[in-house]
Amino acid sequence: MPLLEARGLAKTYSEGGESIEVLRGAGLVVEAGDTLAIRGRSGSGKSTLLHMLGLLDLPDAGSVLYDGQPAPTNDRAASAFRNSQVGFVFQFHYLLDDFTAEENVAMPAILRSGKRQRSLAASRDLLGQVGLGDRLGHYPSQLSGGEQQRVALARALVNQPRVVLADEPTGNLDSEHSAEIISLLLDMNRTLGQTFIIVTHDESLAARMKRVMLLEGGVLRPVGD
Amino acid sequence: MNALTRFYLERFLLSRRRCWLRFDTLLTVLGVVISVAALIVTFAVFRGYETALKDAILGTNAHAYVFAWGEDGMTAADVDTLAAYFEGRPEVAVFAGLVSTQAMVLRGERQHGVMLRGIDTEAEAMPTRYADYITEGRGRLVGDGEAVVGASLAQSLGLSVGDTLRVVSPLNAKPSLMRLFRLQQRSFRIVGLYRSGMHEFDSRLVVVTPAAARPFMAGSGEFTWVEVKLRADAVDQADLLALKWEKDLGNSYQVHSWIFFNRELFALITLEKWILFIILSFLVLIASFNVASSVSTTIIEHQREIGIMKTFGVTNRTLHNIFLGRTVLITALSVLSGEFVGWALAQVLTRQNFYQLKGDVYMLERIHVRFDVQTWLLVFVVAMIIVTTASLLPLRRLGRLQVIDVMRNG
Ligand SMILES: Nc1ncnc2c1ncn2[C@@H]1O[C@H](COP(=O)(O)OP(=O)(O)OP(=O)(O)O)[C@@H](O)[C@H]1O
Ligand SMILES: [Mg+2]
Numbered sequence: 001m002p003l004l005e006a007r008g009l010a011k012t013y014s015e016g017g018e019s020i021e022v023l024r025g026a027g028l029v030v031e032a033g034d035t036l037a038i039r040g041r042s043g044s045g046k047s048t049l050l051h052m053l054g055l056l057d058l059p060d061a062g063s064v065l066y067d068g069q070p071a072p073t074n075d076r077a078a079s080a081f082r083n084s085q086v087g088f089v090f091q092f093h094y095l096l097d098d099f100t101a102e103e104n105v106a107m108p109a110i111l112r113s114g115k116r117q118r119s120l121a122a123s124r125d126l127l128g129q130v131g132l133g134d135r136l137g138h139y140p141s142q143l144s145g146g147e148q149q150r151v152a153l154a155r156a157l158v159n160q161p162r163v164v165l166a167d168e169p170t171g172n173l174d175s176e177h178s179a180e181i182i183s184l185l186l187d188m189n190r191t192l193g194q195t196f197i198i199v200t201h202d203e204s205l206a207a208r209m210k211r212v213m214l215l216e217g218g219v220l221r222p223v224g225d
Numbered sequence: 226m227n228a229l230t231r232f233y234l235e236r237f238l239l240s241r242r243r244c245w246l247r248f249d250t251l252l253t254v255l256g257v258v259i260s261v262a263a264l265i266v267t268f269a270v271f272r273g274y275e276t277a278l279k280d281a282i283l284g285t286n287a288h289a290y291v292f293a294w295g296e297d298g299m300t301a302a303d304v305d306t307l308a309a310y311f312e313g314r315p316e317v318a319v320f321a322g323l324v325s326t327q328a329m330v331l332r333g334e335r336q337h338g339v340m341l342r343g344i345d346t347e348a349e350a351m352p353t354r355y356a357d358y359i360t361e362g363r364g365r366l367v368g369d370g371e372a373v374v375g376a377s378l379a380q381s382l383g384l385s386v387g388d389t390l391r392v393v394s395p396l397n398a399k400p401s402l403m404r405l406f407r408l409q410q411r412s413f414r415i416v417g418l419y420r421s422g423m424h425e426f427d428s429r430l431v432v433v434t435p436a437a438a439r440p441f442m443a444g445s446g447e448f449t450w451v452e453v454k455l456r457a458d459a460v461d462q463a464d465l466l467a468l469k470w471e472k473d474l475g476n477s478y479q480v481h482s483w484i485f486f487n488r489e490l491f492a493l494i495t496l497e498k499w500i501l502f503i504i505l506s507f508l509v510l511i512a513s514f515n516v517a518s519s520v521s522t523t524i525i526e527h528q529r530e531i532g533i534m535k536t537f538g539v540t541n542r543t544l545h546n547i548f549l550g551r552t553v554l555i556t557a558l559s560v561l562s563g564e565f566v567g568w569a570l571a572q573v574l575t576r577q578n579f580y581q582l583k584g585d586v587y588m589l590e591r592i593h594v595r596f597d598v599q600t601w602l603l604v605f606v607v608a609m610i611i612v613t614t615a616s617l618l619p620l621r622r623l624g625r626l627q628v629i630d631v632m633r634n635g
Contacts, residue, residue, distance in 0.1 A: 075542075088536040114228035
């Protein structure tokens, strides 16, 4: 049974009498341990699709299934699901400004386990793995863009989610830093078998994924092989 | 409150950044601080006035007064009867017969109406705190020619200890046949000054021995009334005791307590206190609008932060708690600072000398303040409820916020 399945996702935005059909029956199947790149023109609906897969947004029609079961739709259940099963990474390394790197990474773990010390320890461990072991007490404003993105990645991984959804995670980084992030992701995939779905424009990143799909005209289709 | 909410709020309050100490936050809560300070000052002054007045009334007066029927006052036999009754009563601390009458004092062209009292100042204990209020000279009157005078009275007459005071019966007093031939004018040597803080006494009291005061009495009795001082734990039941004694004594005497004489006064003070409290609570309410609107702003400013937290699984409910918690913490801090500012202001009020109360209106001249835990708590709870309730409405925005739109493109 696939880890994640999307069937006939549709989404239409209407604004000021004009309506834009962003998704018209997009579907995909992702097995556990897969790495998938999603490409597409700007405005084609990649972010919209990713939010639906992560239960941040609801489709007008169609469904998202995890382990063959329809994903929860109410706030409480969907939040708990996101907390334990999904990790998000965004293009703009979103961190909480008033918290240190260590605290930022620990938050999803505190939310999940309720155990602060253990969560902070896990956070330090993970920040060490992404090469920021000496920046634990720094605030986001004291970190470079690449460093912030590595903190965000650590936060996405701290609860060992089964699937990581990344929206152009290297879009804002120079090639050296993006290579760093990519190797980190692939490392995780190899060692922990985590599933990655990555929206990207970055050719080199897409090329290193097992599968690539293109979002065009509101539907997804495989690229290459 | 879950572990993340606790963690967030603790960091919010204690982290090195101290984001709540920012200038705009301080500006927002200024209204709360000021209105709470006003509440505290007002309450402290009223409570202070209330207690100081009660203290002064109970110090200058006895707790209960026993009068004979008719206008002649009490005979020595009356006083003996009462003494026999009070002697065994556990609630009675001290009692004494006393002469009290109106008289005039003369000093050159000036004349003053005074309260002339004949008191046994050599008694072991007295029904009032007379001895505590002697600020100059001595309170004990050795001979019939000595007097103690209220300090303000002495000042307005330009007299001090050692000077002579001339006392006459008021011209309009109706002298009885018996008294017609008695002395109606007498000079006394001032041996002490009396200052209680009660304007009425300080500006009108002349104390002499009972024997010296008797000729000025209108009636034929020996004493005007009998004063009773109660034991401390019985003071607040004075009105009930008065009724009981009256009955025990077969209604031959009238008994009135200090409560009877001052009931309306204290009721009025209490009423004024609560009216002011309600009015000033409206100030807190107005200040709370400011806080509420800043909650809206905070939520908009933190949209990105809210979005991030949602992506890692924070529920709307927890977000609500977090932002409510921020508001409650900031409000609590501002209410506490308001209470502190109010306390400091009240201290200044009691120590200043620019403004004094009008003694003839307020009975006391100094401003007194008094704080008690109940007041702190009451103001704290009322202010917290008002401000927190006002910020609940903008917090409902959280549920409707379209965070994913913010997350989409930075
Ligand atoms: N809340 C909304 N209201 C109206 N239109 C919206 C809304 N959200 C998204 N859209 C539109 O839907 C389309 C798809 O947006 P989306 O962000 O998913 O595209 P994208 O593929 O991620 O683009 P990019 O590569 O630039 O990030 C866009 O045309 C966008 O303007
Ligand atoms: Mg996008």
